[in-house]
Amino acid sequence: MSDTIEKAPSSGGAQKVSQINEVVIRIAGNSQDGIQAIGGFLARLAGRSEQEVMTFMTIPATISGGASIFQVRMGSGEVLSSGDEADVLLAFYQHSYDAHLASLKKGGIVLYDSDHVVPNEDLKKTYHHLGIPISGLTVEAIGGTAKDKGKNIFALGLIAKMFDLNMPKLEKLIGERFTGKDPSILNNALAAFHAGHANPLGNVLETFKFVDAQKKDGHQVVMNGNEAIGYGLIAAGVRFGAGYPITPWTDIMELLRRELPKYGGCFIQTEDEIAAISMAIGGSYAGRVAVTGSSGPGISLKTEALGWAIMAEMPLVIIDVQRGGPSTGMPTNIEQSDLNIAVNGGHGDAPRVVIAPANVEDCFYMAIEAVNIARKYSVPVILLTDQGIATRIEAFVEPNLEKVCQDISPDFTPIADHKPYDLSNANGISHHVPPGTKINSGKYPIVTGLEHDELGHPTGSPKLHMQMTAKRRKKLQALAATLPVPKIYGPSEGNVLLVGWGSTEGPIKEAVDRARAAGDSVSSIHLKHINPLPNGLENIFSGFNHVLVVEMNDEGLYGFGQFGAILRARYCDPKIQGINKTDGLTWKVKEILERTKTNLSAGLRKI
Amino acid sequence: MSETLLAKPVVSTTTPPTEERKGLTKKEVAADHPTWCPGCGDFSVLALYFKLIEKRKMWHEKITTIAGIGCSSRFPYFVQAHGAHYIHGRALPFASGISLSRPDLHVFVFGGDGDAFSIGGNHFTHTARKNIKMTYCVMDNWVYGLTKKQTSPTSPLGFKSKTDIWGAVDYPINPLKQAIAAGATFVARTTHTNPNHVLQMMEAAMDHDGFSFIECLSECVEFYEGAFDSSNPRKGGVFNEVPKSHDVTDELAAYKLAGTDFPGHFGIFYKNSKPTKNAREAEIIKSYQSKTAGLKDWQILQKNFDKMK
Ligand SMILES: Cc1ncc(C[n+]2csc(CCOP(=O)(O)OP(=O)(O)O)c2C)c(N)n1
Numbered sequence A: 001m002s003d004t005i006e007k008a009p010s011s012g013g014a015q016k017v018s019q020i021n022e023v024v025i026r027i028a029g030n031s032q033d034g035i036q037a038i039g040g041f042l043a044r045l046a047g048r049s050e051q052e053v054m055t056f057m058t059i060p061a062t063i064s065g066g067a068s069i070f071q072v073r074m075g076s077g078e079v080l081s082s083g084d085e086a087d088v089l090l091a092f093y094q095h096s097y098d099a100h101l102a103s104l105k106k107g108g109i110v111l112y113d114s115d116h117v118v119p120n121e122d123l124k125k126t127y128h129h130l131g132i133p134i135s136g137l138t139v140e141a142i143g144g145t146a147k148d149k150g151k152n153i154f155a156l157g158l159i160a161k162m163f164d165l166n167m168p169k170l171e172k173l174i175g176e177r178f179t180g181k182d183p184s185i186l187n188n189a190l191a192a193f194h195a196g197h198a199n200p201l202g203n204v205l206e207t208f209k210f211v212d213a214q215k216k217d218g219h220q221v222v223m224n225g226n227e228a229i230g231y232g233l234i235a236a237g238v239r240f241g242a243g244y245p246i247t248p249w250t251d252i253m254e255l256l257r258r259e260l261p262k263y264g265g266c267f268i269q270t271e272d273e274i275a276a277i278s279m280a281i282g283g284s285y286a287g288r289v290a291v292t293g294s295s296g297p298g299i300s301l302k303t304e305a306l307g308w309a310i311m312a313e314m315p316l317v318i319i320d321v322q323r324g325g326p327s328t329g330m331p332t333n334i335e336q337s338d339l340n341i342a343v344n345g346g347h348g349d350a351p352r353v354v355i356a357p358a359n360v361e362d363c364f365y366m367a368i369e370a371v372n373i374a375r376k377y378s379v380p381v382i383l384l385t386d387q388g389i390a391t392r393i394e395a396f397v398e399p400n401l402e403k404v405c406q407d408i409s410p411d412f413t414p415i416a417d418h419k420p421y422d423l424s425n426a427n428g429i430s431h432h433v434p435p436g437t438k439i440n441s442g443k444y445p446i447v448t449g450l451e452h453d454e455l456g457h458p459t460g461s462p463k464l465h466m467q468m469t470a471k472r473r474k475k476l477q478a479l480a481a482t483l484p485v486p487k488i489y490g491p492s493e494g495n496v497l498l499v500g501w502g503s504t505e506g507p508i509k510e511a512v513d514r515a516r517a518a519g520d521s522v523s524s525i526h527l528k529h530i531n532p533l534p535n536g537l538e539n540i541f542s543g544f545n546h547v548l549v550v551e552m553n554d555e556g557l558y559g560f561g562q563f564g565a566i567l568r569a570r571y572c573d574p575k576i577q578g579i580n581k582t583d584g585l586t587w588k589v590k591e592i593l594e595r596t597k598t599n600l601s602a603g604l605r606k607i
Numbered sequence B: 001m002s003e004t005l006l007a008k009p010v011v012s013t014t015t016p017p018t019e020e021r022k023g024l025t026k027k028e029v030a031a032d033h034p035t036w037c038p039g040c041g042d043f044s045v046l047a048l049y050f051k052l053i054e055k056r057k058m059w060h061e062k063i064t065t066i067a068g069i070g071c072s073s074r075f076p077y078f079v080q081a082h083g084a085h086y087i088h089g090r091a092l093p094f095a096s097g098i099s100l101s102r103p104d105l106h107v108f109v110f111g112g113d114g115d116a117f118s119i120g121g122n123h124f125t126h127t128a129r130k131n132i133k134m135t136y137c138v139m140d141n142w143v144y145g146l147t148k149k150q151t152s153p154t155s156p157l158g159f160k161s162k163t164d165i166w167g168a169v170d171y172p173i174n175p176l177k178q179a180i181a182a183g184a185t186f187v188a189r190t191t192h193t194n195p196n197h198v199l200q201m202m203e204a205a206m207d208h209d210g211f212s213f214i215e216c217l218s219e220c221v222e223f224y225e226g227a228f229d230s231s232n233p234r235k236g237g238v239f240n241e242v243p244k245s246h247d248v249t250d251e252l253a254a255y256k257l258a259g260t261d262f263p264g265h266f267g268i269f270y271k272n273s274k275p276t277k278n279a280r281e282a283e284i285i286k287s288y289q290s291k292t293a294g295l296k297d298w299q300i301l302q303k304n305f306d307k308m309k
């Protein structure tokens, strides 16, 4: 939020209304309190108000209950990250207050449930304290039976009051959320909401109003990364897949299981991840690109079958929602440490495609891109996301579904002849012909993981192994030639180029903005095509003295993160260095800036 | 609305649908000459599969022959039809992917005892319990053939292999009991030395709407010669069919019969009809699609997007 949130003395005791561009609200409590629901309402309201929004949440590691937070940043201008510091902290319990006050910026407002929280008197000077007996007032508003239910909606009313949010829109959202249920539930929710909104907000001297957002072309939709991938796959025409539950991938398989039947498809829950990828490959073999996915250890289990799909040249989409590893690792934390397994996992020379969305909108469109690359190049494509992007809610311009949705039904038209591993194309590309297709020559293809001749029959020929290995590589080189060179954020020449991939685009861009505002020469690029890389990156790197690869993974034995090491190997350029971290949390903008500074022994050259 | 994944895909064909296509001849359905050792039991299984295709007038493009890894699993290369040679132990989930998305195809899976009951054991259990429509023929030779004589999960106690030079010490799996306990809806046993019986079992398995499992004894002449002699009348053994009095729908009786000492019985041990996973998924699809009837795919998706505004 702009500096105006700093407490300003009001004239004549009336609350002052300040115009703001954006705000970061952190809601802290237990997961069963419906914290995600408040965040979700705010995010969707922002989407409907043509505002930008980004959220961040922690999934409690325990099954039910457990401390949980939801942070939402909404604003009239561009919102790049979920925010380093909160402007407002809503604390439901003592532990929420104690653990999260440090995330509040100095002078920020802590709104706490005075039925549960005893504030620290010493901190009252640093943060503006506003205690409201949220639990008690909620019970008062909706009757004593509901115990703790409804206090999230009461708190939403408080926030609506504080930020002068659009009441009819929020009421509509609440109505939509509680439709179909017992009408008394909706009535209670609305009662709690209005009671919250009617609260005089005690000693708060100032309320806020967003400046009008720029008109967006078209409506916005609001969803998280996992949902965007699920719906992207459906739009891409995927109608079959298989998976095994594991956080944070599970949401995608649940969505597909639930949604695909509407389109005549199905998603199968298998006995394990090996069966899941095998079944998906079987589905692809049967004629229509299928999907599987996992997180953490489940990805390790899939590697043998992935190698088969590469060898047999089967199209396939594999979603990897990264989490902290290795092994069971940090299931609900964020990490970008699967890049190596995505790019190289498995035995043998096994080139596959790896692409990584940078935001929720990308998740939707890149799911479609993954399907199309898989089909065109007959190759497995790994869509690499992470826990952060999976659960983060963002608003983006609604896709034109009529245009975007594609039909990839298999074609069973009889053909004269077919070689599944045709070597005649210089670019190595050949196509899969599914069973059901009559081949008039009477010679039918076998797809196989053994090294093979052009018809798929096993061979021990050194020459064929060389040719086929090159074929599998060449098609990725052909793909590389078609990939767009990433746009540089900031000037194309300067001192420092930050390089990112995956979910870190927002904080990196914001770091560039802040550095440049402070007079430092920093630009960034963000790579979405990881393997193969687009051509021409060397021309970008040559414009900078330092190329720093910002990643959420370990610096490795030799001092470079996983992507950093790939770029160093690819470009043999010693100015490529890494900025890495393994705390399981998203990058804060200030962390990136501090680490950039310490990384450059010479310090930043002023523009 | 798109065509149902689980419904028959529309196949355009140069052959007018009315024209009777002749059944394939052995010549048309044989591909590479098998690489098996001369005398290997797997040859007869292959020959009988050809017979089945010929007799039942299946067409090239409608057959998919799937296998994992092992001597027996090289099967698909020898069949002139669509096929896949997948990885060790995972042929069943691969085949399930085909079966569940393509009801118009016959899905046959062939493999060895190690492939089925060791590395693939869990898949066997789950494919059986889900009753996914396909025919699975395990060519049981009681040994790892391809990797040259290690103990297999069906090797009897005392079998001297390269990993048990003193004789196998682990209790073997009984494939039939395994299948019955897992919920397979068709469980049969045959042996490569009785061709008519093999064909009979294959036909019955193919006609079964569900997961049909055949354990076919198939001698490895290289690493376990004579393993099945006592089941072969030509070698002085006895070929006992499943008693006529046996009720194939009686699970307990089938389980008990499966426990008879070698050479035991041959024939159908268990057969039951219950809805396949294919049918159940098709039902779910049907009920969902009735709610979206008349809508194009993008319009169905639009409904979800409208809720996310
Ligand atoms: C993951 C994996 N582990 C091990 C092997 C090696 N391997 C190939 S076939 C086989 C066993 C074959 O025995 P069986 O399934 O009984 O088939 P048979 O050769 O007897 O027909 C083994 C261990 C492999 N190919 N893949």
Ligand code: SF4
Binding pocket: B035, B036, B037, B039, B040, B041, B042, B071, B072, B141, B145, B146, B219, B220, B221, B222, B223
């Ligand atoms: S090793 Fe045994 S199973 Fe393999 S081909 Fe030879 S005889 Fe058959």
Ligand SMILES: [Mg+2]
Binding pocket: B070, B112, B113, B114, B139, B140, B141, B142, B143, B144, B145, B152
């Ligand atoms: Mg064997």
